[in-house]
Amino acid sequence: MNEVIQTLMPWLILSAGILVTLLVSVIRVESKRPAQFSALFTLVLTGAMAFQTVSMPGEAIFSGAVEVSSLTRILLALFSLVGILFILGGDRYLTKERIHLSDYYHLLLIMILGAGIMVAAKDLVVLFIALEVMSLPIYTLAGFRRNDSRSNEAAIKYFVLGGAVGAVFLLGAAFLFGATGSTQFPAIHAWSRQSISGANLLFAAGHFLVLMAFLFKVAAAPFHFWKPDVYEGAPTPVTGVMSTIVAVASFVTLVRLVHLPALDSTGWESYATALKGTVRALAVISLLVGSLVIITQKNLKRLFAYSSISQSGYLMLGVLASLHPGQGISSVLIYLFGYVFAAVGLFVLLSQSEPRGDTGVELVDLTGLVKKSPLRTALWSVLLFSMAGMPFTFGFFTKYFVFLSSVGTGETPLVVLAALCAVVSAYAYLRPIGLMVMRDADPGAAQWSGGFWSQMVVVASVILVVFLGLMPNAMIQYLKGIPLIH
C-alpha cells in the first residue's frame, strides 16, 4: 500500500491541493487570490514531484487499471507547468473580464487531475471516468464569462456534443468488453493475440466507437465542428488550456487506443490495413479542412482553432507511421510538446488584448501593432513562425519528425499533401505578421495590456521555442527515451 501511495504521490498531492483550494475559496469568498496561490502552490508541488520521479520505473497499480510510467509523470509535469503558465499569464485577462470566482482555480486543478489520470489509465472504465473528470470542469470553464451569451453558447455546445460523444465512447467500451471479456488494455491486447482469425464485428465496432470519442477531443475532421465555436466563445486562457492540456492528454490516449489490439499478430493484417486507411483518410480530411478553412478566418481564436485541426492532421501522420512495424511514436510526442510550447505563448499573448465588444480579437486589430508595441510584434512573429514550421523555431522540428517518420514508412504522397497544406496554412500565419508590420495604415482598435507575469510567460515561451529550434538535441533525446505505448 505504501508503494502505491509513493507511486501516486503527484496525483495525491494534486487531489489534496484541489481540496485545499476548494476550502480556501469557501473561506475567502470575496477574493480569488488565496485560491490562486493555493492552486499555483499545488501545481508547482505536483509538477516538481512528477518531474523528479520521471525516471522511476513504471508500475501498474489497482490491479492494472492504472499504470504510472515515465510518460504519465512527464505529462503530468507538463500539465502542471502549462497550468501554472496559464494561471500566471491569464490573470490580467480574468481581471479585465471581471471573472472573480475562485472556482476557476479548483476547476482548473480538477481538469488537470482528470487529464493526469487519463494518460495513466489502462482500463476503459477508468478512462471514461478520467475523461469526464477532465471534461466537466472544462465545460464549466468555457462558460465562465457568465454574462456573455457567446461564452454560454460555447459551453453548452461543448457540453452537448461532449456528452453525446462520452456516451458513444461508453458504448464502444461496452462492445469491447463484450467482445473480449475485459475492459483492461493488457487483457484486450492479449485477447487480440489469441484471436488468430482477426477481429470480429463487435470488436471492430467497439474499437472504432472508442476511437471516435478521442478523435472528437483532438478535433480530427470530420469530428472537429465544435472546435472553432468553442474556441471563440470560451475565455482565452481556457481556450489555451483546451488547446494544450486537453489536446495532449486526448492525443496520447488516442494513440494508445489505436494500439489497443496487437496489430502485428496473425490474422490481424487486414484489420491493420483498414485502420491505416482510416487514419490516412482522417489525416487527409483534417489537413484539408484545417488548412483550407484557416485562410478564410478573420477571428484569431477561430484561426487557431482551425490551426489545431490541421495540427491533428499532422499528428495523424505520426499515428499512421506508428501503425507500420518498427516505427516508434516519438514523433507524435515531440510534435505535441512543440505545439504546446508555442500555443501557451500564443494564447497568453492573445489574452493580453483588450476585447472590443463581443467579437474577440480580429485580424484587423493587429494592424500596425509594430508601432504600438514592437516587442509584442516580435513575440507574435516568432510564435507564428513556429506554428508555420519555419526553421530556427521548434515548430520546424516538430513537423520534421512527423514528416520524416511518415516518409520512412512509404507514405510520401500523403507527406507531399501535408507539405502543401503547410504551405497553404503558412499564408494564414504570415498574414497576421504582415498586418502587424506592413501596413502604414491606422493601427488596429485593440488595446494591449499584459502585466508582468503574462509578458514573462510569453517571453519564456518564445525563448523556449527559439532555443529548441536551435538546440533540439537534448529535448529530442529526452522525449525519444520515453515510450508512449507499452
Add this chain to the structure above:
Amino acid sequence: METSSSLSFLLTIPLLAMVISWVIPKALQRLYAVFGSALILALTAYETAGILFSASTDVAKAYFVDQRLEWVSELGLSAGFRLDGVSAWFLVLSALTTLVAFSTRGSWYRKQPRLFVSMGFFLLFALNSAFLATDLITFYLSYEAVFIPMIFMVGVWGENQKAASVYRFFLMSFAGSILMLVAMFQLMSMHHAATGQWSSHLADIMKVVTAAPVESLFWPCIGFFLAFAIKVPMVPFHGWLKEVYVNAPMPGTIWMSAILSKLGVVGIIRFVIPLFPAVIKEYQGPLLAISAVSVIYAALLAIRSSDGKTLLAYSSISHLGFVMLGLFSLSAEGSNAGVLLSVGHAVTSAMLFFLLHQVEERSGNVDLSSSKGLASTYPVLFSGLFISVLASVSLPGTLNFGGEFLVLLSAYRASALCTIVASLGVILGAVYMLRFFQRLGLGVPQNSGNADVVFKKDLSIADLLVVILLVVIVIYGGINPGIFMKG
C-alpha cells in the same frame, strides 16, 4: 588561414554584426552597416584568399575545408559546412551584395533602421550558411531562413503592393522548398533503410543514392529541382518574381537578384546534379529546352517592360536561363561556366540595381515610357550605368562575356538547337538593355518637376567607390575569368 576556425568565423561574424546593430544609434545605422559590411567583405576575402586567388584549381583544392559538427545526434543531423572553390566565391559575393545593398539610401534608414540593418546581417548569415552547407538539413534550414529577413524587407519597407507580393513570393518559394524537404526525407529514409543509420550529410546520402535504382530517384529529384527552379527562377516557375522585385525596397531587390537567385544555382550544382545524375541525364533535353525558353521568354517580357525595375527583373530571369543552360549541359565545363556567369550576373545586377536606385533618387521614378535624358546631368552615374549595361549584354571584356560564351560553348555540345535558341537572347538582350539605357539617360533632359528629388548631385564619393569596386570586378573578371572557375 583556411582552417575550420575560419569557417566558423565566417559564419558567426554576420551574426555578431547583427547583434551589435541593436546598440548602434539610429542615426549611425547606415554608416555602421556600410562599414560593417565592407569589413566583413574584406575579412571574407582575406580568410578565403588561398582559394580565391590560387592560380589553379589544384591549388585551390588544397584549401578545401570540410567541417561537420554534431547537431541533432539522435537523427544523425550534423551542421555540415564546406569551403571550396565554388562556395568561397559565393561567400565573397554575398558580402559584396550586402555592401552594395547597405549603400543605398531610403526609407529603410529612416523607418526602423535597426530592424533593417540587423535583418540584412541576418540575411548574410543565412546566405553564407546556405552556400557552405553540405548537410541537407543544414542547407534546408539556411535556405528557409533566408525568407525571414526577405519577408521583413518587402513587408516593412516595400512599395504599395507589398503585402500581396510578399505572400506570393513566400508561398511559391515555400511550396518549392518544403517539397525539397520531403525529397530530402526520402533520401534520408533510403539511407536509413540501407545502413540503419540516420544521416543527412551529403557524403553519406551520396553513397546510398549512387546504389539506388534510377526510378526511385525520380520524385526526389523533382522535389529538389522544383525548389531551385522556383528560386532561380526558371520559366514557368517565375510567377512570383516581378511583383516582388518591383515592390521590394531597392536593397531587397539587390539581394534578391544578385545573390538569392544564386541559392538556386548552388543548389543545382551541389545537390541536384551530383545526387541525381542519371535522372537529370535522362531529362537533359527538356531541361535544356526550358533553360533556353527562360532566356527568350524573359527577354521578350523585358522588351515589353515599362519600368526599369521590371525590365531588370526579367533580364535576371533571362540571364539565369543561360546559367541553367550551362549547368544542364552536364559537363564540368558547363557547370564552371555557369558559376562564372552567375558571379557575373550577381555583380552586374547588383551594380545595375544600385545605379538604378541612384537614378530613382534623382528623377523620382524609373519609368521607361519616355526618355529622361539624365546622362548629361549625371555623367559619372551614367558612365557606371553604361558599363553595367555593357556587362549585362555580355560584351567581350566584361565578366559576363566569359560566362555566357563558355556556357553556350559547353551547351552547344549538349544540344545545338537549344543553344542557338538561347543565343537569340544575346540579340534580345541588346534590344532591351539599350532601350533601358536610352530611356533613362539619353534624349533631351526632361524637367521632371519632382519636388521630392533629394539628390541633385552626381554620385557621392562613397557611392562612387562602391561602383568602382564593382566595375573593377567586372573588368578584371573579363580579363581573367579563370579565378571564378574552380569547381
Add this chain to the structure above:
Amino acid sequence: MITSMILFPLAGFLINGLWTLWAANSGRRVSSRVSGAIATSAMLAAFVSAWLARDQIPASGAAEVEIFRWFTLGSLSVDFKLRLDALSSLFTLVITGVGALIHLYSVSYMEEDEGAGKYFAYLNLFCFMMLNLVLGGTLPQVFLGWEGVGLASYLLIGFWYRDEANVGAGQKAFVMNRIGDLGFLIAMFIGYKYSGSLDLATIEKVILPAGVGTSFVLLVFLACTGKSAQIPLFTWLPDAMAGPTPVSALIHAATMVTSGVYLLARLSPVISQSVTGMMVIAAVGAATALITAIIACFQSDIKKVLAYSTVSQLGFMFVACGVGAFGAGVFHVMTHAFFKALLFLGAGSVIHGLHGEQDIFKMGGLKNKLPITFWTFTAGWAAILGLPPFSGFFSKDEILHQALVSGSGSVILFSVLLVAATLTAFYMTRLYWLVFFGSPRMEKSKFEHAHESPMPMALPLVVLGALSLAGGFAGEPIHLPHPEAVKSTPAWIIMVVSVLVAVVGAMIAYRRYSTGSPRTEVANDVFRIDSIYSSVFGGGLRATATATQWLEERVVQGIIRVVAAITDLSGNMIRVLQVGSAQAYLLMMIIGLVVMVLYFLKGATPHGNF
C-alpha cells in the same frame, strides 16, 4: 612593337575617358585641342609601331605575342595573344594610318563641340578594338574586337545623344550587328567542336565535314553581313551617318565595315572548302553592290550617298571573296579605305564649311569656295569611278576580272558588277556635280559664309588624296591563294570595259544634272527595305513580345490566380458546414462516423465473423 600598337590607343582612351569623367564631375570642360592632341598622338604612335612591327613578321607565317592566359575551361584554353602576319599588318597600317589622319581632322572638326574629350576617348577605343579585331590570335579575341568596334560605333553614332534619332540609329546598328555576332558565336562553337581549339592558327587548318563546313561559312558570312552591312543586314549603315562625319569616314567607310572582308580573308582556307558558301557570298555581294548602288542614285543627303556607296563597294569586295580572290578583296579594302575616307572627310569639310548643310540639292558652286576640298574630292571621285591611274581602278578592275574568269565566277556576276560600276559612276558624278558645280542653291548668306576648312582638316584631305591617286600602284599588297582562272579573257578587255562603263555612267549623270536646275528625284527608301524590315522584324518582335506578355499575364499569372482562387473557394465551401448549430454538428459527426465505420468494418473484418 606589336603590343605597343594596341596599347597606345588604349592609353589614349583611358586618359581621355577618365579626364572627361573627372572634368564632368567637377564641372570643368575638357579642352578639345589637348584631348585631340593626346588621341592623335596615340594614333600616330600606333601607326609608327605598326610600321615598325612589319619587320617582325617572319618570312612565312605570323609573329605571335602572348599577353596573358584569358581563360581555361576543361580542354579549352584561350590566350590573349596578338598575331601579326601580312594580312593583319596591312589592316593595322590602314587602321592606324587612316585613323591617325582622321583623328587629326577631328581635332579641328570637333573643336566647337563640348563633348570633344568623350569623342576622342571613343575614337581611341574604336581603334583599340579594331586593332584587337585584326591582331587577335584567337577567335574569342577577334570577337572581342568585333563586338568592341560595334560598341564604339554605337557610342559614336549616338554621340549627340540628345537627339533621339541618333540614339535610335546607334541602337539599330548595335542590334543588327548583334544579329551578325550571333552567327560569329555559333560559328565559333562549330569551329571548337571540330577543331578542339579556338586558336586562329588551328581553326585555319581545320577541315570541316561538308554540311558543317557550309553552315560554318554561312554563319561566318552572317557575321560579316552584319558588320560589313551586306544584304540582309545593311540598313543600319545609312542610318549610322547620324554620327559625326569623321566617324563615318573612319568607322563606317574605311575600317570597321571592312572587318567582314578581313574575317573572310583570315579564314579563307576554311571558307574556300565550301562551294555553296562561296557562291552565296558572291551572290549576296553582287546583289548588295547592285541594289545599294541603285538606292544611292536617289539619295539627297551627301553622307547617305556615300554610305550606300560604301555598302555597294563592300559588295564588290565580297564578290571578290566569294569567287576566291581574297587578295583582290583585300586590295579593294585598302584603296577603298583611302578614297572613301577621303570622300567622307571631303563631305565633312563641305558640311563644316556650310555649317551643317547636308542636302546636295542645297549646295552647288562650291568649287572655288573650297578649293582644297574640291581638288582632293576630285581625286576621290576619280578613284571610286575607277579611272586610271587612280587607286580604285586597279582594285576594282581586279575584282571585275576575277568575277569573270575565276572558277566560281560567271558572266552574270560580272555583268551585275558592271551595272553596279556604271551606277557608281552615275551617282558619284551626280554628287560631285551637284556639290561643286553649277549655281549655288542655298541661301545667299550661307554661300557667302562658306569657308575652306582649317589646316588640320585640310592636311588629311591632301594626304588621302595623294593615296587615292597613287595607292593603286602598290598592287595587291598581300598574297593570298588565288583562284585558278578557268576562262581566258584578256585583262585589257576588262580594263577597257570597266573604264568605259565608268565614263558612260559619269556622262549620263553629267547630262542630267549639269543643267541649270537639276531634277530632284529623291527616294530615301527605294526598295522600301527599311520599312519592310521595321514592319516585319520590328513588328514581329513587338508582336511576339506582346504575345509573350499575354501569355505571362493570362496564363502564368492566371494559373497562380486560379490556384489561389480555388484554394480560397474550397476553404469557403468547407466553411459553409460550420452552421453554428450543435445538433447539426452532431448529425454531421454521426454521418462521418457511420461512413467511416462502414469503410472500416468492410476492411477490418474480412471473415465477417461475429
Add this chain to the structure above:
Amino acid sequence: MTAFEPWMLLVVSVVVFCIGLLGLILRKNLIVMLMSIELMLNAVNLCFVTFSKMHQLLDGHLTVLFVMTVAAAESAVGLGLVIAMFRNLRSVDSDQIQLLRD
C-alpha cells in the same frame, strides 16, 4: 416462445441508444437534450450488464455503478449551464444558440 437470449437485450440497448441519439439531434429543448444524453448512457448500462451476464463476469455491473455516478455529475453540470443560458437568453431553445458560426 423462444427462450430469452442475451443478444435480445443488446438489441434493446442499441435501440434505446439510438433513440437517445435521435432525441439529441432532433429535439430543440435543451432539457430534453440532457435527458437524451442520460438515455444514451443508460442504454450503454444495459449493454454492460448484458455482456457481464454473457461473460459471467462482475466487471460490467461494477462499471454501471461508475457510469451512473458520472451521469449524475454530468446532469448537474449540464443543468447549471442551461440555467446560466436561461439567465442570459430567457430561453432553453437550442435554436437560440447559433451565434458562433462561420
